[in-house]
Amino acid sequence: MAGLIDEPILGTNDIIETREEAEIKDVLIDKVREEGGQGDREMAPPTGNSIHRSGSRPQLDLSKAAILGNSEERDPTILLPNQSDDISHLALDIGGSLIKLVYFSRHEDRKINDKRKNTVKERLGISNGNRRSYPILGGRLHFVKFETRKINECLDFISSKQLHRGGIDSHGWLSETPANCSAEIKATGGGAYKFADLFKEKLGVSLDKEDEMDCLVAGANFLLKAIRHEAFTHMEGHKKFVQIDHNDLFPYLLVNVGSGVSMIKVDGDGKFERVSGTNVGGGTYWGLGRLLTKCKSFDELLELSQRGDNRTIDMLVGDIYGGMDYGKIGLSASTIASSFGKAISEKKELEDYRPEDISLSLLRMISYNIGQISYLNALRFGLKRIFFGGFFIRGHAYTMDTISFAVHFWSKGEAQAMFLRHEGFLGALGAFMSYEKHGLDDLMVHHLVERFPMGAPYTGGKIHGPPLGDLNEKISWMEKFVLKGTEITAPVPMAPPGTTGLGGFEVPSSKGGTLRSDASALNVGVLHLVPTLEVFPLLADPKMYEPNTIDLSDHVELEYWFTVLSEHLPDLVDKAVASEGGTDDARRRGDAFARAFSAHLARLMEEPAAYGKLGLANLLELREECLREFHFVDAYRSIKQRENEASLAVLPDLLMELDSMTEETRLLTLIEGVLAANIFDWGSRACVDLYHKGTIIEIYRMSRNKMQRPWRVDDFDVFKERMQSSGDKKPRPHKRALLFVDNSGADIVLGMLPLARELLRRGTEVVLVANSLPALNDATAMELPDIVAEAAKHCDILRRAAEAGGLLVDAMINALDGSKENSSSVPLMVVENGCGSPCIDLRQVSSELAAAAKDADLIILEGMGRALHTNFNARFKCDALKI
Ligand SMILES: CC(C)(COP(=O)(O)O)[C@@H](O)C(=O)NCCC(=O)O
Ligand SMILES: [Mn+2]
Numbered sequence: 001m002a003g004l005i006d007e008p009i010l011g012t013n014d015i016i017e018t019r020e021e022a023e024i025k026d027v028l029i030d031k032v033r034e035e036g037g038q039g040d041r042e043m044a045p046p047t048g049n050s051i052h053r054s055g056s057r058p059q060l061d062l063s064k065a066a067i068l069g070n071s072e073e074r075d076p077t078i079l080l081p082n083q084s085d086d087i088s089h090l091a092l093d094i095g096g097s098l099i100k101l102v103y104f105s106r107h108e109d110r111k112i113n114d115k116r117k118n119t120v121k122e123r124l125g126i127s128n129g130n131r132r133s134y135p136i137l138g139g140r141l142h143f144v145k146f147e148t149r150k151i152n153e154c155l156d157f158i159s160s161k162q163l164h165r166g167g168i169d170s171h172g173w174l175s176e177t178p179a180n181c182s183a184e185i186k187a188t189g190g191g192a193y194k195f196a197d198l199f200k201e202k203l204g205v206s207l208d209k210e211d212e213m214d215c216l217v218a219g220a221n222f223l224l225k226a227i228r229h230e231a232f233t234h235m236e237g238h239k240k241f242v243q244i245d246h247n248d249l250f251p252y253l254l255v256n257v258g259s260g261v262s263m264i265k266v267d268g269d270g271k272f273e274r275v276s277g278t279n280v281g282g283g284t285y286w287g288l289g290r291l292l293t294k295c296k297s298f299d300e301l302l303e304l305s306q307r308g309d310n311r312t313i314d315m316l317v318g319d320i321y322g323g324m325d326y327g328k329i330g331l332s333a334s335t336i337a338s339s340f341g342k343a344i345s346e347k348k349e350l351e352d353y354r355p356e357d358i359s360l361s362l363l364r365m366i367s368y369n370i371g372q373i374s375y376l377n378a379l380r381f382g383l384k385r386i387f388f389g390g391f392f393i394r395g396h397a398y399t400m401d402t403i404s405f406a407v408h409f410w411s412k413g414e415a416q417a418m419f420l421r422h423e424g425f426l427g428a429l430g431a432f433m434s435y436e437k438h439g440l441d442d443l444m445v446h447h448l449v450e451r452f453p454m455g456a457p458y459t460g461g462k463i464h465g466p467p468l469g470d471l472n473e474k475i476s477w478m479e480k481f482v483l484k485g486t487e488i489t490a491p492v493p494m495a496p497p498g499t500t501g502l503g504g505f506e507v508p509s510s511k512g513g514t515l516r517s518d519a520s521a522l523n524v525g526v527l528h529l530v531p532t533l534e535v536f537p538l539l540a541d542p543k544m545y546e547p548n549t550i551d552l553s554d555h556v557e558l559e560y561w562f563t564v565l566s567e568h569l570p571d572l573v574d575k576a577v578a579s580e581g582g583t584d585d586a587r588r589r590g591d592a593f594a595r596a597f598s599a600h601l602a603r604l605m606e607e608p609a610a611y612g613k614l615g616l617a618n619l620l621e622l623r624e625e626c627l628r629e630f631h632f633v634d635a636y637r638s639i640k641q642r643e644n645e646a647s648l649a650v651l652p653d654l655l656m657e658l659d660s661m662t663e664e665t666r667l668l669t670l671i672e673g674v675l676a677a678n679i680f681d682w683g684s685r686a687c688v689d690l691y692h693k694g695t696i697i698e699i700y701r702m703s704r705n706k707m708q709r710p711w712r713v714d715d716f717d718v719f720k721e722r723m724q725s726s727g728d729k730k731p732r733p734h735k736r737a738l739l740f741v742d743n744s745g746a747d748i749v750l751g752m753l754p755l756a757r758e759l760l761r762r763g764t765e766v767v768l769v770a771n772s773l774p775a776l777n778d779a780t781a782m783e784l785p786d787i788v789a790e791a792a793k794h795c796d797i798l799r800r801a802a803e804a805g806g807l808l809v810d811a812m813i814n815a816l817d818g819s820k821e822n823s824s825s826v827p828l829m830v831v832e833n834g835c836g837s838p839c840i841d842l843r844q845v846s847s848e849l850a851a852a853a854k855d856a857d858l859i860i861l862e863g864m865g866r867a868l869h870t871n872f873n874a875r876f877k878c879d880a881l882k883i
Contacts, residue, residue, distance in 0.1 A: 090163040091435070092207070093215065093427035094191025096259060097298075098391055099146045099154045100428040103163050106139040116785055116830050119806025123829055124851040141432075141527040143425050148191060155202045164205045184208040186431040188215040215430025217264060217272045220254050220387060222429055223422050226443045227450070227527070229612035231387060231418045234400035235408070241613040242418060245543070253383045255374045256426065257390035259283030263377045276377045278370065282392030285366045292362070293355035301359050302396055308360030313353055315341025339365035360398070367399045371406025371417065378407075378415050386417050391424040421612065422524050446533050446844045450525040452611050452622065454596035454629050471631060475592045523603075523610050533834055534850040536842035538859060540875035547841040547870040548615030553608055561619060562605055567685065569594055575682075576627060576635035593630040597623055616869045617839035624775045624836055634774040636682060636744075643680065643696065643745025643777070644787055650697040651749055652794040658754060667720055669704070670755045674883050675711075676703035677751030678863055680743055682777040683838060696746050719881060723762075734858040734879065736765040738849075740833065740840065742863030744779040744787075752862060753791050753798065756828060759858075760801045765826045767852045773836025778865075781832035788828065800825035838865030842874065 089104040146154040158164050164183055185199070187207040196207045223230045229241045254264040254272075260283060263276040286298045295301040311334075317326050318333030319342065325332045339361055343353075374386050386407060393399055400419055407417040422429065433440060535542050552558045573590040580586035600622055608614045627635060634640075654673075658666055677700055681687045690699060709716065725731045737759050741752045756766045768788075770781040779787065785807045792799035792808065802808045805827035834846030840861075859880040861867040867882040874880075 090158065090185050091428055091432035092185060092187040092189070092192065093212075093425070093431060094187060094189040094195055095148060095391075095427075096190060097148050098424065099148050099151065099191065100425050101142075101144040101146070101154070101158075101163075102425060102428040102432045103142050103144070103161075104139050104432075105142065116781065116807065120829060120831055120848055123806060123827065124831070124848065124854075139529055141529065143422065143428075143524050143526075145424065151191075151195060151198065155199070159203060164203045186210055186434050188212050188427045188431045210431045210434045212427060213262070213264065213272065213274060214270070215427045215434065216256055216262075216389070217254065217266055217430065218270070218433040219422075219426035219429035219431075220266065220389060220420070221249070221269055222433055222440065222443075223420060223426070224249055224387070226440075226445055226448055227422070228445050228448075230421055232421070232609075233404065233416060233418055234397065235404050236401060237397055239609045241609070243543075251381070251383055252385040252387055253374060253378045253381070255370065255386060255388045255390075257281055257370060257388060257392035261370055261373075261390075263374060265377075265381050265383065275381065276373065278373050280366055280369055282366075282390065285362055285392070289359055289362055292350065292358050295355070295359070299394075302363070302394065302399075304356045305359040305363045305398060306356075308354070308356035308358070310336070310357060310361040310364055312357045313342050313361045314339050314364075315345075336364065336368075339368075363398060364402050367402035368406045371403035372410055374403070374417070375407045375410045375415055379411070384415055386415060387420055388417060389420050389423040389426045393419060393423050395419075395421075395423070425524070440529075443529065443531075446535050447529060447531055449528040449530060449533075449844065450612065451528055451625055452523060452525040452600065454592075454599075454626060471589070475588050475630070525611060530834075530844075532847045533844045534847055536845045537850055537853045538856065538877045539842055540877050542843065545843060545874060546615075547617050547839065547843070547874070549869055549872040550616050552614045552616060552619065555608075558605065558608055558614075561616060562601055564685075565601060565619070565623065566598070568683070569597065571688075572623075572627075572635065575639065576632040579635045579637050580632060589630040589632065593626055593632065596629070597626040600626065617837065617841055617865075620775075620839055620865065620869075621835075621837035624773070624838075628773070628836075636774065636777040639682065640744035640777050640779070640783070644749060644783075644790075646696045647746045647749035648787070648790045648794075651753070651791055653697070654750055654754065655757075655795055663724060664720070666758065667723060668709075668716065670758055671716060671719075671883065672704045672707040673700075674751040674755055674862060675707045676700050677746040677749075678742060678883070679703045680746040680777075681864065682743075684864075696750075700746050700750055715881075722879060733762040734759070734764045736767060736852075736856040737858040737860060738767050738769050738852060738856045740769045740859070740861045740863075740866050741779055741784075742838075742866060743777050744783070745777065747863070748779045748784075748787060749791065753788070755860070757795060757797050757801075760797050760826055760828060763826055764858065765829070765855075766801065767829045767831055767856070769831055769833050769849055769852070771836055772832040772834055772846060775836050775838045778838060781830050784830045788830070797825070798828065801828035805829040838863070839870040840866045841870065 091102050093100040144157070146157070164185060183205045185205050185207055187199075188210045189212060192207045192209045196209075199205050199207050224244050225246050228243065231244055232239050232241045234240075250271075251265060251267045253275075254262075254266050256262045256264070259281055261278045261281040262274055263278075264272050265275045266272045282298075286301060289295055289298075289301040293301060293304060295304060314336045315338040316333060317331045317335045317337045318324065320337055321333065323333055326335075331337075370388075374388070378384070378386050388400075388403060393403075400417075404417040407415050420426070539545050550557050552561065573594050576593065577586045577590040580589070603610055604614060604619070611618070658669060661669060679687055679690065679699065680696070693699060694702065722731060737756075739752055739756055739759075741748050752768070756768065759766050768784055770784050771778050772781060774780055788798065788802050788807050792802045799808070804825045807828060807830060829852070831848040831852045832846050833840060833849050834844060835841070857878045859876055859878060860883065861871055861880070862883045872882065
């Protein structure tokens with residue numbers, strides 16, 4: 001039958017995928033279970049199912065909604081007293097071979113005492129204005145898959161996580177559905193009918209069935225609009241992410257390759273038509289492959305193909321033309337003239353052919369055919385873009401290259417084949433989208449942050465069994481199974497890329513040895529939904545903006561950073577452990593962190609694009625995320641404190657020295673001072689070595705003296721001209737400067753605060769922009785008010801500005817009284833930047849920062865992470881200084 005929306009039938013135990021940390025151990029537990037010879041539990045056969053098509057769930061009832069606790073808090077908890085316990089957070093796509101789950105979990109409550117918040121909001125005029133109020137948005141979307149034949153594991157998973165009992169509780173979120181209330185879960189795929197009774201019996205839930213095509217299209221549209229690195233091309237082994245412009249997405253052809261293949265012309269949200277299909281799909285590959293090779297699973301068959309050579313079985317143009325090309329019609333000698341064609345002319349039996357060769361020949365035959373038919377349909381409707389999804393693809397290089405080749409070859413490069421990272425989850429995502437008021441439909445790319453939990457590199461996403469419980473279980477898992485995990489992730493030597501070759505559908509130039517045995521397990525992360533994130537409004541061209549300066553697809557660069565980060569790891573672990581009191585528990589967590597992070601590094605060395613397009617910003621953020629995952633809240637806490645104190649002690653001397661200078665000398669000294677103070681950087685070995693050479697002020701002065709111009713990139717004269725002008729007329733001061741600060745200690749106290757003071761003195765409002773979460777020794781927004789308050793004790797300019805900006809306690813009272821006009825100074829304020837990394841991606845910043853940017857006409861970015869590794873090439877709508 002043509003056009004089945006399903007997956008190839010799979011018989012393997014290793015295809016269940018999840019990206020959530022909690023599930024990591026399960027694959028190994030499952031392996032252990034299976035090694036111990038235990039089979040699967042038998043499942044009760046599904047009984048006759050009543051097919052019903054219930055309507056959508058009730059909408060979110062916002063009547064009498066109230067904010068619980070502090071309404072000024074970020075993502076406040078919203079109490080919905082009239083909301084039934086009926087909020088969506090799980091959707092299923094139950095195919096013939098795989099069950100795909102998409103589920104939502106809310107954020108942990110962030111109860112922090114951030115003194116600045118109220119005044120900052122007032123000063124910057126931040127309201128919740130156009131922000132959304134659906135509480136569902138602050139949370140995480142998880143992607144998990146199970147084998148359909150092991151449906152009991154899926155039921156256990158749902159049950160152990162209580163995913164079927166989602167609702168809103170008195171705190172605004174996910175409570176249990178009362179026993180007398182029958183919950184409904186959105187589901188699509190044939191299994192939504194087949195297994196409806198089983199879900200009712202085992203979990204007491206009804207499956208609310210959604211049309212598969214509707215779901216596929218809704219899922220694809222969501223992914224293409226909301227996920228930055230979702231679509232990619234794959235040609236000759238090269239993966240290239242493509243950013244799709246939302247306004248230029250439609251029309252496109254969606255090709256879903258399951259057991260059979262559906263081709264859908266998509267014209268908009270909910271606007272589509274199934275225009276074609278083919279019955280030669282994933283089921284054909286697996287079915288024929290199983291018969292011809294005796295493989296036990298789809299993945300085994302796929303793996304075999306990686307070691308295959310199809311020339312032994314396919315008839316090539318050269319076989320027909322005596323080794324020559326048929327150049328007149330553009331066919332090289334190595335082009336496949338007839339798949340399996342050699343088998344007719346040779347006196348060989350099935351046993352005489354290598355299963356590897358058969359598998360590859362079959363794979364290429366089917367993939368090529370799909371590519372060709374897709375192209376013809378794209379041609380029929382004048383579509384330039386074709387997106388391929390469905391679990392047949394599995395991120396498999398040969399499959400993608402072959403499809404791409406066919407599309408490229410037949411369209412003469414006019415049409416483009418693209419693949420989707422969440423290829424298998426289109427239906428499940430679409431089912432999730434079909435809940436009313438899920439709050440996801442107008443999510444934008446900048447609201448989503450994808451994170452890769454610790455288990456991703458170990459498992460490649462293959463999970464079985466119940467989820468992990470607490471952190472302790474996670475650590476034990478790391479300890480117990482790390483050896484096994486390391487085997488899985490041991491880096492494979494990189495070979496030059498290239499698979500099929502474009503010049504005529506040729507033999508792959510790199511053989512399977514360069515691919516992981518589980519290369520088919522694409523890593524998709526957990527999607528964190530952060531509704532408060534915004535695009536930095538002062539970016540000159542947000543569409544062209546690329547935060548990363550260095551391209552880590554350059555292997556030399558990647559290796560450099562791999563070495564830097566690996567060498568830094570022991571020292572980081574020591575600091576992290578010490579920051580948590582150096583207890584045994586902290587040490588265990590430290591070891592687990594080191595293993596998890598090393599595994600990520602190894603995985604990325606092996607396949608840099610495994611987690612989407614890789615930039616240095618992602619790599620440095622991954623390290624911080626790993627630390628947080630093992631509950632290291634702030635590894636540099638005490639170091640930061642110590643350095644702040646030491647620097648504050650010498651600040652009065654420095655300010656005196658600066659005040660004794662002429663304006664012109666002072667400006668240069670201040671900039672040299674920022675450069676010198678930025679030397680205090682715990683992320684760099686060379687800098688750490690320097691710390692042994694003297695006191696903070698000595699090192700600062702020594703470094704400042706070394707900052708002789710011209711610098712490697714030196715625009716100081718332009719800056720000076722803007723600030724001071726060479727003529728008589730004093731230039732107009734900037735209205736508001738955003739100072740993106742970096743490290744604690746000397747950097748902020750002796751570098752950036754004196755510069756801020758100079759700007760304030762000239763009548764420019766100053767907003768210090770600092771991290772929301774700790775990263776290395778970076779100062780956070782939470783820490784800055786105390787640092788400024790201390791500095792203000794030694795300096796009137798800072799004191800008055802800090803008061804005016806509501807940073808000092810007295811001023812905060814003033815501000816709350818509404819008497820901010822009393823202040824005689826331009827304000828000094830602090831906003832958080834929305835991230836917890838040494839780098840900054842200005843496409844995703846806090847709403848505070850976005851609000852502060854509205855009146856800003858000067859941006860100062862400081863530090864290696866924010867001004868060099870990221871944003872070095874960024875262009876802004878106003879003056880910008882990168883130091
Ligand atoms: C991690 C960092 C980006 C932090 O630097 P910062 O932004 O604090 O100036 C930096 O320490 C760094 O680039 N470290 C590696 C240096 C090296 O090449 O050895
Ligand atoms: Mn830093």
